Amino acid sequence: MTDPISDFLTRLRNASKAGLAECVSPHSKLRASIAAILKTEGYVTDFKDGVDAQGHKTLIVALKYVDGQPALTGLTRVSTPGRRLYYSYTDIPRVLNGLGISILSTSKGLMKDADCRRNKAGGELICNVW
Secondary structure: OOOHHHHHHHHHHHHHHHOOOEEEEEOOHHHHHHHHHHHHOOOEEEEEEEEOOOOOEEEEEEEOEEOOEEOOOOEEEOOEOOEOOEEOOOOOOOOHHHOOEEEEEEOOEEEEHHHHHHHOOOEEEEEEEO
């Protein structure tokens, strides 16, 4: 697998469109941080650690639905392994004029775009969520 973050975002996108209650993916600290941001922003209900049949650590994300529609309507990977995109805190693009969020990897950890502007920290733009 060349891009594990893109794989995680695709699993979330496919599970929400299929109407599944939860999404399971291999565990990593970066994936857990993305899930934590999605939980605080209200796009997913909860996330927890689990173990699969082979004994590998997994991340189980409980998806959120509002009136039968997924709360997670759009999820796109911006920075890829072949093309990394870095932004200073003043140049971070807004998602749907502020209705969505961007997740950035900064020197202070993974943060959403509003926190980056508040803390004056730029970094690599991981994904956009709306």
